[in-house]
Structures are given as C-alpha cells and as structure tokens.
Amino acid sequence: MPASIQGELQPTIYRFKLGGFEVATIMDSKVIREGLSPSFGGEPAAAEVKALAAANRIDANRYQHPFTPFVVNTGKELVLFDTGNGSLSAENEQLKGRLPPGNLVARMAEAGYKPEDVDVIVITHGHPDHIGGLTKAGAPVFPKARYVFGAADFDFWKKGENVREARKFNRELYVKICLPLADRSTFIKPGDEVVPGITAVDAFGHSPGMLAFMIESEGKRLLNWADTCGHYVVSIQRPDLHLDVDDDKDKAAATRKRILDMVASEKLFVAGFHMPFPGLGFVEKTGNAYRWVPHSYQLNL
Numbered sequence: 001m002p003a004s005i006q007g008e009l010q011p012t013i014y015r016f017k018l019g020g021f022e023v024a025t026i027m028d029s030k031v032i033r034e035g036l037s038p039s040f041g042g043e044p045a046a047a048e049v050k051a052l053a054a055a056n057r058i059d060a061n062r063y064q065h066p067f068t069p070f071v072v073n074t075g076k077e078l079v080l081f082d083t084g085n086g087s088l089s090a091e092n093e094q095l096k097g098r099l100p101p102g103n104l105v106a107r108m109a110e111a112g113y114k115p116e117d118v119d120v121i122v123i124t125h126g127h128p129d130h131i132g133g134l135t136k137a138g139a140p141v142f143p144k145a146r147y148v149f150g151a152a153d154f155d156f157w158k159k160g161e162n163v164r165e166a167r168k169f170n171r172e173l174y175v176k177i178c179l180p181l182a183d184r185s186t187f188i189k190p191g192d193e194v195v196p197g198i199t200a201v202d203a204f205g206h207s208p209g210m211l212a213f214m215i216e217s218e219g220k221r222l223l224n225w226a227d228t229c230g231h232y233v234v235s236i237q238r239p240d241l242h243l244d245v246d247d248d249k250d251k252a253a254a255t256r257k258r259i260l261d262m263v264a265s266e267k268l269f270v271a272g273f274h275m276p277f278p279g280l281g282f283v284e285k286t287g288n289a290y291r292w293v294p295h296s297y298q299l300n301l
C-alpha cells in the first residue's frame with residue numbers, strides 16, 4: 001500500500017524568549033485572497049505589482065493573508081495583542097465567506113494558555129480581524145482580562161464620523177463588540193506604557209488611530225507593527241502604494257515609510273499581524289529600497 005496523501009500542514013504556533021519575556025505568535029486563521037492588484041496600488045500600479053510579484057516568485061493574483069495575534073508573558077502578566085476573527089463570519093451574514101473562522105482559543109490552548117490566563121488584551125486598532133475574537137455570542141471570551149485601546153482609535157469608531165462607506169459595517173461591529181467593554185478598559189496614546197516593557201508607538205493611518213507597540217526586555221527589542229504593512233512584498237518594497245483597506249491612505253503610506261525606516265535603521269525585529277507565519281522578521285534597506293527578511297533563528301539563540 002502506498003502511503004496516503006495527508007494534505008497541507010502548516011505551523012500555527014511559534015514561541016520564543018525575548019529577554020525575560022516569553023512571546024508566542026499564534027495564527028488565528030488564514031484566507032486565500034484574489035487580487036494582489038488592484039488591492040495594493042489600484043489599477044494604475046497593476047503592471048508594477050505584477051512585475052514585483054514575478055521578481056519575488058509569488059503569484060501575481062492570489063495571495064495568502066494570515067491573521068496572527070500574539071501573546072507576551074512578561075512573567076507578571078499575560079498580554080494578548082489582538083484577537084483574530086472569532087465567530088464573526090458565523091454570527092454576521094455580511095462577513096460569510098469573507099473572513100475565515102477564528103481558531104485563537106484552541107491554538108492558544110495548544111501553546112499552553114487558557115482564556116482565563118489572559119490579564120491584558122491590547123487592541124491595536126478596530127478592524128474586524130483584530131476585535132472579532134473579543135466576544136462570542138455577546139460574552140467576553142477572555143473572562144479575566146482588562147482591555148487597552150488606543151484612545152484616538154476608540155474615539156474614532158465610537159463617534160462614527162467620517163467613516164468611509166466600506167467601513168460602515170465595521171463601525172457597527174465595533175459599537176456592538178468594543179463599546180460595552182469600555183468600563184474595563186484603559187485608553188492610551190503613543191508613548192504610553194501598557195505594562196513595564198511595552199510602549200505604544202504612533203501607527204495612525206491604516207485605521208485612524210492604530211498603534212504599534214515596542215516590546216523590550218533585558219535589552220532585546222521587538223516591534224509589533226500591527227497592520228502597518230499588509231503584504232510582505234508589495235507593502236514593503238512599495239510602501240507608497242495605497243492599499244484598499246487603509247482608512248486614511250496618505251497617512252497610512254507616510255506611517256509605513258516612517259516605521260520601515262525606523263525598523264531598518266534601528267535593526268529591529270518585527271512582529272506583523274499579516275506577515276507570513278510566524279509573522280516575524282526584519283527589514284533590510286538598500287539605497288531607498290526596503291525588503292522583508294523573514295526570521296530564521298535569531299530569536300531562538
């Protein structure tokens with residue numbers, strides 16, 4: 001009997017030490033999307049995006065879009081950054097087929113973390129794939145957690161002014177999921193500390209008040225840049241290209257360039273929510289060009 005075909009298998013948990021902290025990136029889910037162009041850069045950049053794809057040996061149209069929350073155990077508190085898609089697609093007709101079901105709780109369990117172990121949940125920004133796992137059927141999924149939101153982002157979604165058409169349903173979700181959590185939440189701005197060793201960084205643009213986070217322990221540093229870059233080739237090699245899911249497109253592009261420059265010049269390691277799993281790497285700058293370099297073993301030594 002020949003061996004049977006087992007099907008695709010990809011890792012979904014990656015745990016490592018960062019100084020005195022333990023960090024785990026956990027893939028909540030992934031989806032194959034069509035339309036690398038025009039999603040990135042619109043029609044005017046179609047030929048360039050196609051050429052970039054060919055040069056980087058990736059498909060010019062279909063791309064894998066992972067959703068990767070991550071956990072930092074500081075030794076005192078367990079901090080979860082973002083919550084993936086949760087049961088959004090099951091609970092909302094509008095999202096069926098657009099967002100995959102989330103697996104965060106099951107995969108956190110494989111990594112050794114129970115929902116009640118989570119002390120702090122940091123929401124980098126209010127888009128569905130980041131807030132979707134906060135609640136299930138209206139009840140908090142992480143029963144003991146307190147919440148940290150960017151003040152500007154929370155205000156934007158709460159007020160609901162100047163929400164573009166494509167984000168109107170996102171705003172409804174935000175009102176339903178996040179506003180009821182306000183009395184267990186703190187609201188921070190760039191430069192504020194979440195817990196000792198974790199500090200917010202301005203990443204406004206993709207969502208009007210998105211925050212990135214510098215995580216530092218015993219001299220080791222890692223930047224969680226959230227959705228600053230949506231694709232590991234296009235967003236990094238052409239940070240100026242507008243992305244359809246960026247809310248403030250000019251600001252998002254300016255933020256991308258500023259953060260890419262910081263990451264490259266300070267030689268920082270990065271955790272990116274939509275970077276290829278395990279979502280870790282660094283950015284190399286040659287002349288004016290940036291390139292994503294995936295993590296190999298540097299954080300495991």
Ligand SMILES: [Zn+2]
Pocket residue numbers: 127129130227273274
């Ligand atoms: Zn996202």
